[in-house]
Amino acid sequence: MTTTVAPPTGRRMNDTTRTRLQQLAAFAGLVVVTVFFAFASDFFFTYDNLVNNVLVSVVLVGILAVGTTMVIITGGIDLSVGFGIALTGMAAGRFLITMDLPLILGLLLTILVGALIGFVNGFNISILGMPPFIATLAMMLVCQGLPLVLSDNGASIYFDALPDYQGISSGTPIPGVPNSVLVFIVCAVIAWILLNRTLLGRYAYAIGSNEEATKLSGINVRRWKIIIYVVAGGFTAVAGIISSGRIGASPTAGSGYELQAIAAVVIGGTSLAGGKGTIVGSVIGALIIGVLNNGLTVMGVKREWQFIILGIVILAAVYTDMLRKRSESTH
Amino acid sequence: MTSLSKQLPEPATEALLLEVRDVSKSFPGVKALQDMQLTLRRGEVLALVGENGAGKSTLMKLLSGIYQPDAGEFYIDGEPLRVSAPKDAQDRGIAIIHQEFNLMPDLTVAENIFIGREQPRGGFLLNGRALNQRAADLLNRLELPLNPRAKVGRLTVAKQQMVEIAKALSYDAKVLIMDEPTAALNDAEVATLHALIRRFVTPETGVIYISHKMDELKAISQRITVIRDGKYIDTLDTATSTMGDVISRMVGREVTTDARPENVRDDRPVILAVENLSTQSLLKNVSFELREGEILGFAGLMGAGRTEVARAIVGADKRVSGHISLRGKRIDPTNPAVAAQHRIGYLSEDRKQYGLLLDQTVTANIALSSMSERFSKFGFVNDKVARDRSREYVESLKVKTPSVNQIAKNLSGGNQQKVVIAKWLMKDCDVLIFDEPTRGIDVGAKEEIYRLLNDLAAQGKSIIMISSELPEVLRMSHRVVVMSEGRITGELSAAEADPAGVMHLATLRPDSNASDAVELGLDPVLVTEDLDAYENEELDR
Numbered sequence: 001m002t003t004t005v006a007p008p009t010g011r012r013m014n015d016t017t018r019t020r021l022q023q024l025a026a027f028a029g030l031v032v033v034t035v036f037f038a039f040a041s042d043f044f045f046t047y048d049n050l051v052n053n054v055l056v057s058v059v060l061v062g063i064l065a066v067g068t069t070m071v072i073i074t075g076g077i078d079l080s081v082g083f084g085i086a087l088t089g090m091a092a093g094r095f096l097i098t099m100d101l102p103l104i105l106g107l108l109l110t111i112l113v114g115a116l117i118g119f120v121n122g123f124n125i126s127i128l129g130m131p132p133f134i135a136t137l138a139m140m141l142v143c144q145g146l147p148l149v150l151s152d153n154g155a156s157i158y159f160d161a162l163p164d165y166q167g168i169s170s171g172t173p174i175p176g177v178p179n180s181v182l183v184f185i186v187c188a189v190i191a192w193i194l195l196n197r198t199l200l201g202r203y204a205y206a207i208g209s210n211e212e213a214t215k216l217s218g219i220n221v222r223r224w225k226i227i228i229y230v231v232a233g234g235f236t237a238v239a240g241i242i243s244s245g246r247i248g249a250s251p252t253a254g255s256g257y258e259l260q261a262i263a264a265v266v267i268g269g270t271s272l273a274g275g276k277g278t279i280v281g282s283v284i285g286a287l288i289i290g291v292l293n294n295g296l297t298v299m300g301v302k303r304e305w306q307f308i309i310l311g312i313v314i315l316a317a318v319y320t321d322m323l324r325k326r327s328e329s330t331h
Numbered sequence: 332m333t334s335l336s337k338q339l340p341e342p343a344t345e346a347l348l349l350e351v352r353d354v355s356k357s358f359p360g361v362k363a364l365q366d367m368q369l370t371l372r373r374g375e376v377l378a379l380v381g382e383n384g385a386g387k388s389t390l391m392k393l394l395s396g397i398y399q400p401d402a403g404e405f406y407i408d409g410e411p412l413r414v415s416a417p418k419d420a421q422d423r424g425i426a427i428i429h430q431e432f433n434l435m436p437d438l439t440v441a442e443n444i445f446i447g448r449e450q451p452r453g454g455f456l457l458n459g460r461a462l463n464q465r466a467a468d469l470l471n472r473l474e475l476p477l478n479p480r481a482k483v484g485r486l487t488v489a490k491q492q493m494v495e496i497a498k499a500l501s502y503d504a505k506v507l508i509m510d511e512p513t514a515a516l517n518d519a520e521v522a523t524l525h526a527l528i529r530r531f532v533t534p535e536t537g538v539i540y541i542s543h544k545m546d547e548l549k550a551i552s553q554r555i556t557v558i559r560d561g562k563y564i565d566t567l568d569t570a571t572s573t574m575g576d577v578i579s580r581m582v583g584r585e586v587t588t589d590a591r592p593e594n595v596r597d598d599r600p601v602i603l604a605v606e607n608l609s610t611q612s613l614l615k616n617v618s619f620e621l622r623e624g625e626i627l628g629f630a631g632l633m634g635a636g637r638t639e640v641a642r643a644i645v646g647a648d649k650r651v652s653g654h655i656s657l658r659g660k661r662i663d664p665t666n667p668a669v670a671a672q673h674r675i676g677y678l679s680e681d682r683k684q685y686g687l688l689l690d691q692t693v694t695a696n697i698a699l700s701s702m703s704e705r706f707s708k709f710g711f712v713n714d715k716v717a718r719d720r721s722r723e724y725v726e727s728l729k730v731k732t733p734s735v736n737q738i739a740k741n742l743s744g745g746n747q748q749k750v751v752i753a754k755w756l757m758k759d760c761d762v763l764i765f766d767e768p769t770r771g772i773d774v775g776a777k778e779e780i781y782r783l784l785n786d787l788a789a790q791g792k793s794i795i796m797i798s799s800e801l802p803e804v805l806r807m808s809h810r811v812v813v814m815s816e817g818r819i820t821g822e823l824s825a826a827e828a829d830p831a832g833v834m835h836l837a838t839l840r841p842d843s844n845a846s847d848a849v850e851l852g853l854d855p856v857l858v859t860e861d862l863d864a865y866e867n868e869e870l871d872r
Contacts, residue, residue, distance in 0.1 A: 198710045199703055206699055209688040216647060216685055217700045217754065218671025275690050 025320065026268050026284040033288060037295030044298050052178065058290035059169075059184045060085065060239050060254070062283060064261035065268075066191040067235030069282040070228050072265055073195070075208045075274025076125065076132035078229065080117060081236045081261060083143035085254025088114045088240030090147040093157030093249035096165060103164055111237045117143065118233020122226030140258065147251035158248040169245035180242050187238055192279040194231065204228055208274025263310070264289055267317040288313070347409065348373045348537040349425070349506050354403030356389055363389040367403065368563040369539075369556055371506065376528060376538040378552035378569070382581055382801060382834075386561040387541050391510055394420055395427050407506070426499030427508045432491055436484025441466035443483050444498045469501050474530065489520035496527065507531060508539040513547060514634050525551050543632045545574045545838050559583050575831070578838075582801065582830035592626065592785075592809050592825055599623045600658065602793040603675070603762050605644065608653035613639050613817040615841075617653070621762065621793045626784060628808025628828075629797040631837050636817040637797040638680060641764045645670035645677045657762070671700055673762075676755030680767035680797070682744070686751045689740040693732055696739050696750050697721040700758040724753035728783065745776025752783065763787065764795040769803060781807060801830050815839050 038045035064081045071078045091113040095106040117139060124135040148154055159165045171179040195201035203224045206214040215221045243253050268285030270277025292313065296306045351369035355362070364386045371377050381387055392398045394405065396414035405412040407423050414420050420427065434443050441463045442449075451457050466479035475493045477486075483494055492512065499507060507528075513521045528538055528551060540552055548555055549569060557564040557580040564580050603621040608614055613636045621627050629637045642648040644655060646664040655662055657673055664670035667677065679685035688696050698706055698717040706717040721735045730749045732742055739750060748768065755763055768784065769777040784807060788794055798804045804811055811828045813821045813836035821836035 197712055199707050199712060200710065202695070202699075202702055202712055205691065206688055206695070209690050210684075212685050213679075213687060214699070216645070216667045216677060216679060218668045218676075218758070219699065220666070220668045275688075 025324070026281050026288070026317070029267070029317065030284050030288050030291065033291050033295065037291065037298070041295065041298045044295055047176075049294070049298070051176065051181070054287075054290045054294045055181045055184075056178055057294065058286050059180045060243055061257055061260045061264055061289060062184050062286035063187045063235055063239040063242070064257055065264040065282040065286045066188050066279055067232035068258075068261045069265050069268075069270055069277055069279055070191065070195060070200075070204055071132075071232050072262075072270050072272060073204045073208045073274060073277045074225060074228055075211065076225070076229070077136060077262070077272070078118075078121065078232050079133070079136040079258050080121060080139035080143050081232065081239075082254045082256055082258035083140055083147070084114060084117050084233065084236035085240045085243050085257060086147040086249075086251050087117065087143040087150075088237040089244030089249035089253050090150045090157065090251060092165075092241055092244050093159070094150055096162055097157050097159065103162070106165075107241065110241060111234055114233040114235070114237025114240065115230045116233065117236065118230040119226060121233070122229030125229065126222040126225040144255075147249075147253075151249075151251045154251050156248040156250040157244075159245055165241075166245045169242040180246070183238065183242060187235060188279055188283050191235070195279055200224065200227060200231070205275055208276070210275075260289060261286075263314050267314060269317075269321055285317075346372055348407070349539075350406040350409075351390070352404050352406065354390075354393065354400045354405070356393060356398060356400050362561050364393075364400075364561045366562065367558065370566075371537045371539055372554075373537060374532055374534045375553045376532060376540055376551050378548040378555040379539055379541045379558065380543065380548065380555060380577060380581060381558040382799075385558045385581075387558065388510070389561070390558075391427060391429070391508065391541075394425060394508065396420060421502050421504075424503060424505035425508065426502060426504035426506065428492070428495050428499055428510065428512060430510045430512075430514060432495050434483050434491055434494060437482065439463075439480050439482055440470075440477050440486075440494050440497075441479035443494055444469065444479075444501055466497075469497055473497055473500060473527070475527070487520075488515045489517075489523065492516070492524070493527070500531065505536050506539070507536070508541070510541045511543070511633075512540070513542065513544065521547065543838055544840065545577065546840065548577070549574075557581055574835075574838075578831050578834045582834055592807070599625070602658060603644075604654075604656040604659075605640075606654045606656075608640065608643055608655070609651050610639060610643050610648055611651050614643060615817050617814075617817075617819055619812055619819065619822070621795060623793055624788050624791045625809045626788050626794045626796055626807050628804040628811040629795060629814065630801065630804045630811055630833050631799075631814035633799065634816075635814040635837065637814050638766055639817070640814070641677050641766055641795065641797060644764065645675055647677070671758060671760075674758065674760045675762040675764070676700075676758060676760035677764045678748075678751050678755065678766060678768065680770060682747055682751060682771075687739050687747055689738075691739060692736050693725065693730070693739060693742070693750055694718050694721040694735045697724055697735075697753045697757055700754050705757070720757065721753070724757060728753055728756075729779070743776070745772040745779065748772060748776075748780060749783075756787075760792070762793050762795070764797070766797045767799060768796060769798075769800070801833060804828075804833070805830065813837050816841055 034045075043049055068078055068081060088110050092106060092110040095101045095109050096103065101109070121136050121139050124130045125132050151157070167179065168183065169178075169180040173179060174182070195204065203214065203219055206219065207221055207225065211221060239254070244250075247253070264285035265277065265282045266272065266285070267288055268278065268281030268283070270281060289310065292310060293306060296309065301309075347370050349369075349371040351367055354364055354367040356364040367386065367390060369379070369390070379387060389398065393400050394414060396416045396419055399415065405414065407425065412423055435446070438446070444466050445462055449457055449462060463479040470477050470479065473496070475497055477490060477493055477497070483491060486494070512524060516524065528540070532538060540548075542548060552569045554566055555569055555572065555577055556566045557577060559581060564583065567576060567580075599622040601620045602623050605620075606618045608617040617636075617640055619627070629640065631637050639648060643650050644664070646666045646669060655664065657675070662673050664673060664675065670677070683689060688699065694717055698721055702712065702717065705720070706713050718735055724730075725732060725735055728749045730742070730746050730753065732746060739747060742750065765784070769780050772780065784794060784796065796804070796807055805828055808828070809825055811823045811825070811833060812819055813823070813833055815837055818841045820839045820841060823832060
């Protein structure tokens with residue numbers, strides 16, 4: 001076996017080449033679909049379409065995807081994030097409209113609701129030892145039902161009386177850039193910092209690589225797993241705030257988004273087995289989904305075919321990832 | 332070896348049921364078997380004994396077709412036997428019962444016995460009644476007290492073993508090979524098993540019985556074949572041999588005494604004291620003391636409970652009773668995180684499963700335990716410092732890696748072990764528990780690990796070294812604790828410890844075992860006991 005000699009600077013050679021390759025593959029995919037649609041449609045590659053349609057449509061799935069990335073890196077999964085949007089949005093409506101709480105307080109309480117969803121998930125998984133799929137599937141059903149309970153016979157709550165709240169998603173403090181896109185970027189940056197610069201990230205990767213070894217190394221694995229689900233729940237609440245500010249708090253908001261978020265994470269090269277994955281990859285994954293949806297719509301492809309194409313893209317992305325890993329491990 | 336006359340077995344004759352002739356098998360770096368000999372006569376129970384790693388399981392795997400021999404041949408009834416898959420052995424009448432059962436707990440006894448041979452009607456419709464009838468016929472013939480319809484997962488270990496035996500014998504086996512069949516059985520269950528074996532042995536069949544337990548060999552076997560370090564040593568007639576004869580051949584080699592460490596003086600402070608430690612499953616009243624700068628060897632056979640002691644101390648397994656004191660102060664490590672705070676580190680016998688983050692860098696592995704207290708502020712990690720400090724350990728332990736950014740799985744076994752050691756040294760542990768520190772490590776790297784352990788002890792670290800390699804234990808330990816069946820059966824100073832003495836203690840069945848059986852209300856009159864259980868299972872359904 002020939003071993004690579006470390007560059008004198010001692011930078012992370014093996015590690016980064018691998019993750020870079022992974023991101024590069026996803027990024028190349030994004031470029032390919034973007035170029036394809038740019039040629040296929042005159043309208044697609046315009047600033048207005050790319051920012052106001054593609055980016056804005058990606059925001060919710062993208063924010064969910066960054067939270068989900070952390071969970072998946074630990075080897076878990078979170079199915080509750082989709083309807084979590086409905087629950088946290090409805091909670092925001094109750095706090096800010098029904099109860100007329102101050103904006104900041106209402107926002108904090110809403111984030112707290114999201115964190116609470118994550119805490120219950122984390123508790124059930126980490127302390128009670130339930131499989132993440134089951135624990136968060138159950139929580140998904142709770143998040144589907146609770147907004148209806150909180151609503152008046154399923155009616156949405158609108159925030160027209162609170163332009164400041166709506167401004168969080170639709171304002172344009174920087175001309176030409178919708179605020180929701182900025183929120184998405186901030187979320188992605190926070191998640192990136194958490195994963196790459198903090199203990200939470202280190203332990204997330206460690207737990208996903210080998211939970212038992214991490215435990216035996218003296219890390220409080222239970223506590224860190226709960227924290228990671230709580231953080232993911234916090235991101236869900238942010239998505240809930242954006243969604244409700246845009247279209248009002250609807251009890252059916254976010255339906256199916258959890259699967260799109262997982263799809264984005266997987267397209268971005270994160271392994272469902274845990275231990276590997278990047279935020280940048282997941283953001284690119286979300287963008288690929290957004291570009292595909294928008295591009296196909298602009299080209300007049302019917303919605304049903306869009307689903308089928310997305311399915312094929314996921315299969316192709318995961319399969320190429322597998323091929324790459326196989327060639328890596330045999331050299 | 333010179334003192335032993337090497338008696339080669341008789342050349343193959345008609346009477347031999349199974350013969351292993353000059354079989355060799357190598358793995359990278361290891362000669363697992365070298366010119367192995369073994370003969371099984373018709374109508375006998377042959378015991379096969381040897382230390383851990385003597386080559387017993389390799390031989391089993393060759394006979395099962397899991398491995399292929401590099402050289403040599405097997406003969407059954409005087410005809411050559413080639414085994415390339417488990418089915419080949421089955422077809423020629425060899426049934427192997429492994430220590431780990433291959434049963435499906437959610438299927439019934441009948442379904443397990445006949446899996447793959449269900450004989451469905453029309454090719455796909457299962458007939459449960461017919462299957463149960465076939466199973467009942469078989470079980471009656473074998474006189475096994477089992478209910479064909481009972482779910483295997485709900486049976487005791489002893490009964491699960493009966494299912495394995497029934498399954499093996501349903502292929503009309505002539506040769507039955509059992510690997511440590513009594514490891515998980517109590518005395519009464521052992522007696523039942525032996526009765527079953529005696530029923531099975533006819534003038535046309537034979538049994539190879541692999542075990543460490545001397546009293547059992549006396550009870551069940553006619554001859555005992557001893558193997559050591561992958562080589563055939565001797566075959567003894569059970570009736571005319573003593574336990575000492577067998578043990579001296581198992582251990583064999585002269586142990587060089589000059590390398591032995593001096594005993595640690597009594598005036599050194601006791602660092603770790605364990606009193607009456609018990610666990611739910613195995614350990615009973617384990618007590619010992621570990622002094623500063625001492626290497627305390629833990630010897631014993633597979634399954635004696637040595638790893639369990641380590642896991643219970645650091646809280647990886649639950650303790651049901653007992654106390655642990657560190658420098659005279661009572662501590663209660665409920666999980667490995669608490670143990671790590673007390674500077675107690677456990678290095679698992681299974682590095683890949685329990686020690687390393689294989690897909691992560693050397694730095695990530697070395698710094699893992701120390702990350703929160705040494706390389707982070709307010710939760711933010713300082714990678715550069717972690718890398719620099721890791722590099723220092725890589726240099727001082729001479730870990731051969733192109734850089735600290737190398738992925739751990741690309742390192743050799745010895746270097747991976749050093750990475751795990753570095754992790755605990757960085758954590759500044761005073762008590763280090765090494766579980767099989769040189770397993771899967773080549774000879775040169777072993778010496779380095781030994782030197783490292785000696786250096787650490789000289790620096791005042793207290794070390795528990797669990798090892799299945801007797802020479803390693805004797806060479807390294809200031810004192811040796813010997814375990815058998817979840818208890819400590821003896822403690823020897825470096826001067827007292829010799830291979831035969833340790834092996835004797837390791838093969839003891841702790842006295843209290845027999846009284847346990849009485850406490851549990853188990854009566855040697857087995858048939859009634861089993862029939863009761865049989866009826867209870869019926870009621871459960």
